[in-house]
Amino acid sequence: MTQFKISPSILSADFARLGEEVRAVDEAGADYIHIDVMDNHFVPNLTIGPLVAAAIKPHTQKPLDVHLMISPVDSIIPDFAKAGADIITVHPEATLHLDRTIQLIHSLGCKAGVSLNPATPLNVLDYVLENLDLVLVMSVNPGFGGQSFIEYTLRKIEAIRKRIEATGKAIELEVDGGVKVDNVRRVADAGADVFVAGSAIYNTPDYAATIAAFRKALAG
Template sequence: MLVAPSILSADFGKLESEIKAICEAGCDFIHIDVMDGHFVPNLTLGPVVVHSVAKAASKPLDIHLMVQNNSFFVELFAPFKPEFLSFHIEEEKHANRLAQKIREYGIKPAIVLNPHTNLDSIEYLLEFVDMVLLMSVNPGFGGQKFIPNVLDKIKNLKDKIELRNPNCLIEVDGGVCDRNIESLKKAGADIVVAGSYIFGGDYKERIESLR
């Protein structure tokens, strides 16, 4: 299992040292939640802060856009060369075009689904993306409880991926901890995002508990 700590739960008063600490603790990616106050009722990180994160990080970035006007935000954050740049299907009318735009920057495009969004909405996009991020909480705030029926959604998505694009990864974000990690592994998740769980204890121990 690959682990991507969400810096939304980090101490922003010492963000540089927090980034270095989770990289040294053995994470695989740094997950960055970009919220615009419109698509979700919260505001988070702009490009100035992400630039600082990118300079401090020794692991690749995983940027998750929770925004309106996805194309504009792709242009803002593409210069930081994240490994993945993901956008929500609920907010994008031209998903194929946007995925291609992300790939032209040399970045792996990823698509995101909210807990209530049907998998049918992305079935014909699977061959154009490198990852699908399934939200296991309603996006906008950290520290929420995991929604259990997302486990069935992961299993169903895995079946679709095997048919359409076996190299596509499945990432899960929201309420991930040591109590549900085994269920996530069995369901077929490849990457987990965890914020409050990792930053609420010893970083190395918490990351290892999710392997």
């Protein structure tokens, strides 16, 4: 049976109370803590740097799932590893040498992920998939929380799931953007096993009840 994971995105948390907000989703049953790092260059927003990631780390035992929306990306990766990142995910458009970037992440003791924007073709995975721990499918254009799920990304999730199965490896397939209690089952049916949810969790009054509702929808 698939072990589904919920990775709340702190992008929708109250930044003035970030430690408390991270502890709250941890205690509410999160599997990962998703950190969206945006540079106002690769994506149109500016968020969290390694200092903030390091400040979050003592507030949770859960793996820090760090999504770098930064270009160029390589030079900042060691800082996030030092800050306590457990998974570091990059975009293929943000590095000239994707294989080297994946090697760098692994050399720092972190799991490596590659993220595909909605319009990014699958062939970027052709030669690197077997070396990855995670593929992150963006189901919105990156930059902001609270956007609507782009339906055609379900086809992409299905295609990547087939490729992952063909490797025979335990590569996680994470989906990020517009994931809600009422669509998570369809996203899981397409082949995802890790679900990033920002506004769908942080914009509700009871995080534990919301994460439980996600798990119930996934079990149904």
